[in-house]
Amino acid sequence: MQRRRGRRALKGILWGLVIVLVLGAGGIVAWSQIGVMAAESEPLADVRANPAITVDDAEQGIVLAPADGDSDLGLVFIPGAKVDPWAYAPILQGLAEQGVTVVITRPWLNLAFFDLRGLDAFTSADPDIDTWSVGGHSLGGVRACQLAEDADALVLFGSYCSTDLSATDLPVLSLSGSEDGLSTPQKIADARDQLPADAELIEIDGASHASFGDYGPQAGDGTPTISAEQMHADVTESLGAFLDALEDRAR
Structure with a gap:
């Protein structure tokens, strides 16, 4: 019993x-x-109508590539938490215009930490490209740091690493915003020791956390004083120069 x-x-x-x-x-x-933050329709419509690039909703992610097919560099970009991946197409299309193939991932459950795929799951979008950078916004950038050992360079948008990369020779570009209320300038500074000594850190004056994507205001963020058009131009200029230098080193 x-x-x-x-x-x-x-x-x-x-x-x-x-x-x-x-x-x-x-x-x-x-x-x-x-509560997934949707991509704003007007900037996205401009991307789709851009004759200088191709836009492919592929298995690996959203692929932006130069229309002439001439691309030697690739960037795998991981969205921030609960942000529509399409929201990053407008700010990254300038790279595709300059000859960089961009793969914007679709994280599992809209959160980068739940996505356990390796970098090759995304670089397979264009097997002919040998030089790949990995990057991301906010939580996507934290995940990008974890994948950086398999990449040729790391790019952070309003983000920082919890993975210690300080002893590596990895080229790193960190773009942050002076008005970011989430990845604040102080948080960026506090995590500086996780990056290589020669990492390039650029603070964009007037940029908020949500300035790094086109998905509207975000709770807890600061108020941007930079226009979306100027933000896109500044990011394209800084990131384009960084990737050009990476290509020169690869030759």
Whole structure:
């Protein structure tokens, strides 16, 4: 009798654990789909109408490439948490115009930390490119730091590393905003020791956290004083020069 009661109690505990796990997993999935920040329609329409680039909704992600197909450099870019990947197409299209193939990933459950795929899952979008950088915005940048050992360079948008890369010779470009209320200038400075000594850090005056994508205002962020057009131009100039230098080193 006592054994039967013990077995029933054990079954009850096990079923209770299963229910808790199922409810927990379901809750995470539901939470990941609620409140995703959508790409703004007008900037995205400009990307789709840009005759200088091609836009491909591919298996590996959103692929922006020069229309003439002449590309020697690639950038795998990881979105911030719960941000529509398409929101980064407008700010990255300038790179494609300059000859860089950009692959904007679609993180599992809209959160980079849940996406366990390696860099090659995205670089397979163009196997002919030998030089690949990895980058990301906010939480996407933190994940990019974890993938950086397999890349030729690292690019951060309003982000910083929790992975120690200070002893590496990895080329790094960190773009931040003076008005960023989430990855604040102080947080960027506090994590500086995780990057190589020669990492290039550029603070864009007037830029907020959400200035690095076209998805509208974000809770907890600062107020930007830079226009979207100027932000796009500044990012294209800084990142384009960085990748040009990377290409020169690869030759």
